[in-house]
Amino acid sequence: MQFDLTSSQQEYRDRARAIAQVRLAPGYRARERDGRIEPDLRRELGGLGLIAPEIPCELGGQGRDRLTAGLVTEEIGRGDINVAYLQVVGSLVAQILAGNAPPELAAHWVPKICSGEEIVGIGLTEPHGGSDAGMPRLTAVRDGADWVLDGVKSLSFGRDAAAVVVFARTGPAQERGKDISAFLVPLDLPGVTREPYSDMGTVAVGRGAAHFAGVRIPGDHLLGAQGRGFSQVMQGFDFSRALIGLQCIGAAQQTVDETWGHVSTREAFDRPLSTNQGVAFPLAEAETLLAAARLLCQQTLWLKDAGQPHTAQAAMCKWWAPKTAYDVITQCLLLHGQYGYRTELPIEQRLRDVLGLQIGDGTAQIMKLVIARQRLGRALAP
Numbered sequence: 001m002q003f004d005l006t007s008s009q010q011e012y013r014d015r016a017r018a019i020a021q022v023r024l025a026p027g028y029r030a031r032e033r034d035g036r037i038e039p040d041l042r043r044e045l046g047g048l049g050l051i052a053p054e055i056p057c058e059l060g061g062q063g064r065d066r067l068t069a070g071l072v073t074e075e076i077g078r079g080d081i082n083v084a085y086l087q088v089v090g091s092l093v094a095q096i097l098a099g100n101a102p103p104e105l106a107a108h109w110v111p112k113i114c115s116g117e118e119i120v121g122i123g124l125t126e127p128h129g130g131s132d133a134g135m136p137r138l139t140a141v142r143d144g145a146d147w148v149l150d151g152v153k154s155l156s157f158g159r160d161a162a163a164v165v166v167f168a169r170t171g172p173a174q175e176r177g178k179d180i181s182a183f184l185v186p187l188d189l190p191g192v193t194r195e196p197y198s199d200m201g202t203v204a205v206g207r208g209a210a211h212f213a214g215v216r217i218p219g220d221h222l223l224g225a226q227g228r229g230f231s232q233v234m235q236g237f238d239f240s241r242a243l244i245g246l247q248c249i250g251a252a253q254q255t256v257d258e259t260w261g262h263v264s265t266r267e268a269f270d271r272p273l274s275t276n277q278g279v280a281f282p283l284a285e286a287e288t289l290l291a292a293a294r295l296l297c298q299q300t301l302w303l304k305d306a307g308q309p310h311t312a313q314a315a316m317c318k319w320w321a322p323k324t325a326y327d328v329i330t331q332c333l334l335l336h337g338q339y340g341y342r343t344e345l346p347i348e349q350r351l352r353d354v355l356g357l358q359i360g361d362g363t364a365q366i367m368k369l370v371i372a373r374q375r376l377g378r379a380l381a382p
Contacts (some may be wrong), residue, residue, distance in 0.1 A: 006222030020079025031204035032311030046116025061109030077250025082204040092240040121161035134176035140168035158208025182229030191215040237316035242300040245321030252325035312374040319367035
């Protein structure tokens with residue numbers, strides 16, 4: 001694993017950092033008030049090659065490595081953690097479609113994702129089941145050349161997504177993770193209704209539910225082999241878990257940088273706050289923790305690029321990096337005193353936004369179960 005960046009990786013990181021500072025950070029609070037990410041901003045990011053840059057050029061991507069996608073995600077997260085999630089979902093879904101959709105379907109949707117023209121969400125969990133994604137109640141029944149879907153899925157970007165990748169039961173088996181297939185479902189079809197959620201954070205992501213009542217989709221919207229969608233498509237989540245870790249690290253690192261500045265200039269008892277060990281040492285600890293979490297996430301992406309196993313490392317990224325980011329931002333808020341608690345600064349919003357990523361896309365308990373099973377095997381693990 002190389003610790004120095006290539007000129008290409010550095011260029012993409014600098015490009016993402018520039019737009020984060022100029023465009024994303026100033027609008028962070030406004031996007032929460034509006035409850036969405038502006039379509040023009042999506043297209044601007046896509047035009048800069050900052051959505052799913054690892055996708056092949058022939059499908060509208062930049063043909064870069066996964067580590068580049070991670071560098072971009074962290075830098076965008078410094079400016080707006082919710083816009084960074086647009087890139088995370090873009091990379092995840094574009095990868096799923098590029099690897100599992102029929103060529104014509106992939107050629108239609110993947111370039112739209114990479115350009116920022118459209119959002120395609122991911123519908124894995126259901127309101128009743130939460131972490132139990134292996135037992136969906138959404139069903140897909142074959143009817144001639146089509147599939148008919150009935151049920152409900154939770155998804156991010158529920159307001160603005162043009163389509164969603166869903167996992168549905170296509171067979172009678174009741175064994176967890178079996179007879180589950182993946183489908184691409186346009187959300188403008190008859191029988192689809194949307195239900196917005198009211199969340200305490202990540203408001204701009206616009207989470208919600210998609211209800212499917214006799215929704216008919218063409219047969220070629222099946223992704224991968226029938227009955228094997230859960231095992232085939234779920235492999236892409238190892239990639240996105242590392243990206244989520246970096247998304248959270250970006251928000252936390254930005255907060256630490258701001259806090260160093262605050263404690264260096266604010267005085268108490270006739271001297272800067274930073275001259276107190278009780279102030280400087282927690283920030284030193286935060287820098288250490290974020291550096292370690294960043295390296296773990298980057299190692300996971302390096303392993304992905306090298307074609308080596310990385311499931312355990314990805315699960316480590318997903319449970320530890322969001323928790324670490326939350327703890328770090330909490331400490332920074334406290335070091336700002338009353339100013340950190342007020343809404344004039346972005347710290348309290350970052351705290352709420354990061355908290356949601358300890359839940360969504362796999363809780364800490366699920367990730368630790370994945371790690372244990374990788375080390376022990378299913379027979380000996382919880």
